[in-house]
Amino acid sequence: MMTGDLKETRTDSVIRAIKGRIGSRALVEGDRLPSIRSLASTLGVSPSTVVSAYDLMAAEGLIKARPGSGFYVSGQALPPLTLTQASTPQARAIDPFWVSRLSLDAEPDMPKPGCGWLPADWMPNDAMRRALRHAARSGDELLSFYGSTKGSVTLRRLLLARLAEEGLEAEPDNLMLTNTGTQALDLVCRFLLRPGDVVVVDDPCYFNFQAMLKVHQVRLVSVPYTPSGPDTAAFEALLAAERPKLYLTNTGLHNPTGATPSPQSLHRLLSSAARHDLTIVEDDIFADFEPEPSSRLATFDGLQRVIRIGSFSKTLSASVRCGYIAAKSNWIEGLVDLQVATNFGGPSPLAAELLSEILSGGSYRKHMEDLRRKLARARRDVTERLSRLDIEPWIQPRGGFYLWCRLPGNLDSGRVAQAALAEGLVLAPGNVFSSAQTATNFMRFNVGFMMDQTIYDRLSKAMAAA
DSSP: OHHHHHHHHHHHHHHHHHHHHHHTTSSOTTOBOOOHHHHHHHHTOOHHHHHHHHHHHHHTTSEEEETTTEEEEOGGGOOOOOOOOOOOTTTSOOSHHHHHHHHHHSOTTSOOTTSSSOOGGGSOHHHHHHHHHHHHTSOHHHHHSOBOTTOOHHHHHHHHHHHHHTTOOOOGGGEEEESOHHHHHHHHHHHHOOTTOEEEEEESOOHHHHHHHHHTTOEEEEEEEETTEEOHHHHHHHHHHHOOSEEEEEOTTOTTTOOOOOHHHHHHHHHHHHHTTOEEEEEOTTGGGSSSOOOOHHHHHTSSSEEEEEESTTTTOSSSOOEEEEOOHHHHHHHHHHHHHHHSSBSOHHHHHHHHHHHTSSHHHHHHHHHHHHHHHHHHHHHHHHHTTTOEESSOOSSSSEEEEEOSTTOOHHHHHHHHHHTTOOOEEGGGGOTTOOOTTEEEEEGGGOOSHHHHHHHHHHHHHO
16 A cells, blocks of 8 residues: 555656756756656656556557657646746846836936936937827828728838838748837747747847747757857757747847848848748848948848848837838738737837838937947947956947947856846846856846946946856
8 A cells, every 4th residue: 555655646746847847947848857767867766667657658649659768747737827926027037027127117317337228318309299290180090090901001001111222132921010120020829839839049049039038939049159159060960850830039139249230141041041941030030230331131032931030129219119021921921810819900009100201201220320430439338448347349340329338257147137227227148048057147238227336336336247
């Protein structure tokens, strides 16, 4: 009797361990479970105990046996995604949500070198006020009606002209507007992915890519990022081994590194994608910060297996938001249906009208020229000030407002970021950008929020405390 009870208890412990991995998304639908012998060795139980656990879970439909191959996670095993319980910033785990929530909820006067936007007084607020006055004189429909399914015709024409300038020939049926760039990515994920699918991201990559993909219950694998783009040999090997469904990346002014992929790297990426039937999502939100346009995947590919997404939240306004998706026409039709289902129409007509008004005049080009000059000076100034703290940039970016920096010695950037909260400073530690947790010694700095010397004094104290 005792033997039977003990065996049952050990079997339950194995089941709890497996369910724990599934609940944390360490294992997702379609993943192969460890072999019976390896799991028995890991958990310190007999192989027969693991067999019993696997059999019970298979009977519940939580896993599936494939003869000659092993056991695999089924869709029924995945519990609903649970949201993190409310807690103080100091108590929360440092993950992509940590940086986002701190940056968004910080007091207006709290310095935010870790945030992903520019200071309000760097933005074209006078142009926005003029556009608001123009919109106020428009018809009642602009203020009252839903947006059309693909969004404002005027704004779409302006975007098509901008795409043509870079050599991407697209038709109206290749383009739709969305509420935001983030919603554009969400729609693409809904359209192309299913729980358990494999998605490739850069290491490091924009932290909200990881947060978004976690919501979609997919499995992330990462490719090392170099100053000339993703490591193409590692990318090819990853595609052969993992058979991913999607690759998500920035091209011009990569976030967080600021790097610009070489044309050779982009051609190799596209060749690998074609061999392995991979779709690529190219987030081009930082395009207008480049001093001269660099090569783009979508331009080389012609929207065959590349989807372009973008928005103007970094250059015009994070308050008046509108994104877009450029893709092949039959995919746009499916994405439009998804937008209708989830948003009942395209983006706000008022937001689209405001952006159209600014983009159609000469003020936007002048604003970006001024902003690029201002950012070039800021990057030089911030690099010099950081060097006094022995903090060095990984590369010097061609443009934009990010510096991806290595901290001195063996400093853990997560500990520095936690200590910085006590100094009233929001930072972005390296590992929130790395799904493989390879960036412990790195930090992303936003130069737009680092013009005051007190920032460096507080950073120095946080480094000493860490």
